[in-house]
Amino acid sequence: MRPIRPGDRGPAVTEIRTILTGLELLAAAGPQTDEFDLDTERAVRAFQQSRGLSVDGRVGAETWRALDAARWRLGARTLYHAVPEPLTGEDVRSLQERLLEMGYDVGRADAIYGVRTSRAVAQFQREVGLTPDGSCGPHTMNALRRIGRKVVGGRPQWLRESDAIRQSGPALVGKTVVIDPGHGGTDPGMVVPDGSLRWTEADLVHDLASRLEGRLAASGVRVQLTRGPSPDSCLPDADRALLANSLGADVFISLHLDGHANPDAEGVATYHYGTDNGVTSATGERLAGLVQREIVARTGLRDCRTHAKTWELLRLTRMPAVRVEVGYLTSPTDRAHLVDPRFRDRVVEAIVAAVQRMYYPIERDVPTGSLDVSELRAVVTAGTVVD
Numbered sequence: 029m030r031p032i033r034p035g036d037r038g039p040a041v042t043e044i045r046t047i048l049t050g051l052e053l054l055a056a057a058g059p060q061t062d063e064f065d066l067d068t069e070r071a072v073r074a075f076q077q078s079r080g081l082s083v084d085g086r087v088g089a090e091t092w093r094a095l096d097a098a099r100w101r102l103g104a105r106t107l108y109h110a111v112p113e114p115l116t117g118e119d120v121r122s123l124q125e126r127l128l129e130m131g132y133d134v135g136r137a138d139a140i141y142g143v144r145t146s147r148a149v150a151q152f153q154r155e156v157g158l159t160p161d162g163s164c165g166p167h168t169m170n171a172l173r174r175i176g177r178k179v180v181g182g183r184p185q186w187l188r189e190s191d192a193i194r195q196s197g198p199a200l201v202g203k204t205v206v207i208d209p210g211h212g213g214t215d216p217g218m219v220v221p222d223g224s225l226r227w228t229e230a231d232l233v234h235d236l237a238s239r240l241e242g243r244l245a246a247s248g249v250r251v252q253l254t255r256g257p258s259p260d261s262c263l264p265d266a267d268r269a270l271l272a273n274s275l276g277a278d279v280f281i282s283l284h285l286d287g288h289a290n291p292d293a294e295g296v297a298t299y300h301y302g303t304d305n306g307v308t309s310a311t312g313e314r315l316a317g318l319v320q321r322e323i324v325a326r327t328g329l330r331d332c333r334t335h336a337k338t339w340e341l342l343r344l345t346r347m348p349a350v351r352v353e354v355g356y357l358t359s360p361t362d363r364a365h366l367v368d369p370r371f372r373d374r375v376v377e378a379i380v381a382a383v384q385r386m387y388y389p390i391e392r393d394v395p396t397g398s399l400d401v402s403e404l405r406a407v408v409t410a411g412t413v414v415d
């Protein structure tokens with residue numbers, strides 16, 4: 029097909045202009061014309077730029093496909109996992125973003141309705157009592173509209189299961205949080221020499237844990253650390269879990285840093301208890317999702333997502349438990365952040381926000397990154413929730 033280019037006229041140009049107007053790249057009140065004029069060319073270039081296409085101001089096959097995909101609005105057609113050519117479009121992207129915000133694993137919002145998106149839709153359907161066929165038609169759209177608006181940061185299933193948590197009230201006052209700085213004693217964890225300095229995971233996560241202890245205690249939380257700054261020996265993970273159990277902790281947060289031979293490996297990941305075949309600690313998974321999303325939103329660390337693991341630490345704890353790998357000590361980028369105390373404070377604020385959101389009733393939950401944790405202290409004094 030010959031590209032449609034500046035100077036061309038006809039119905040195809042009208043169609044292109046209609047799509048670009050829908051994307052607000054052309055003024056809706058602009059001249060109605062079937063000519064590929066200068067404004068059209070500008071809009072096409074802007075569109076190509078936004079989609080990572082080569083910017084030539086013409087509509088060839090590739091740009092046409094992207095424009096065609098961009099015209100779909102969520103709910104205008106039924107979405108499903110088509111093989112071998114998957115459905116793509118802005119509606120798919122909107123759906124993926126909605127599911128991600130609710131805590132479903134669709135991978136990246138890439139606008140492609142692949143098997144992972146289909147699986148996430150099926151999971152959503154199961155949890156709201158619809159037939160889990162993995163396709164998004166009118167019923168699923170209705171459920172999304174009904175629930176999606178209210179629920180931010182949690183699946184319906186988890187929210188049912190976290191009834192107990194909500195019944196304990198939104199205030200953090202009186203809750204017990206056990207913070208577990210990883211390693212310690214004879215085990216320094218990751219060690220990275222940096223000039224004359226030597227950064228160790230055990231020291232950095234203990235600093236994080238102490239800062240977190242301070243912030244949570246200021247919000248009225250009872251806090252217990254599993255170890256001091258320089259213990260004689262390293263407490264095994266199973267003992268850390270049992271300690272949290274014996275204290276009747278409401279939440280358990282284990283802090284680690286990651287490391288890899290490849291210095292390009294970077295980012296934050298959060299782990300909760302769960303098996304490969306889908307058995308999962310609902311509240312643990314919810315807490316992991318909140319911690320992960322708050323940290324990514326507030327620090328800009330690369331999002332290495334949440335993962336289910338059967339580690340002893342997570343298996344033996346009898347409360348929502350997560351292990352956070354707050355960046356790679358072996359990554360020069362992450363390390364530069366991690367050694368900065370102000371950055372560590374942002375990580376701590378993110379975790380405090382996540383813990384607080386665990387206890388918000390769904391209808392009062394707030395979007396990721398929006399909770400001002402400095403207000404929590406005022407909340408404690410007033411004995412009520414922030415609106």
Ligand SMILES: [Zn+2]
Nearest residue numbers: 210217284285
């Ligand atoms: Zn570690």
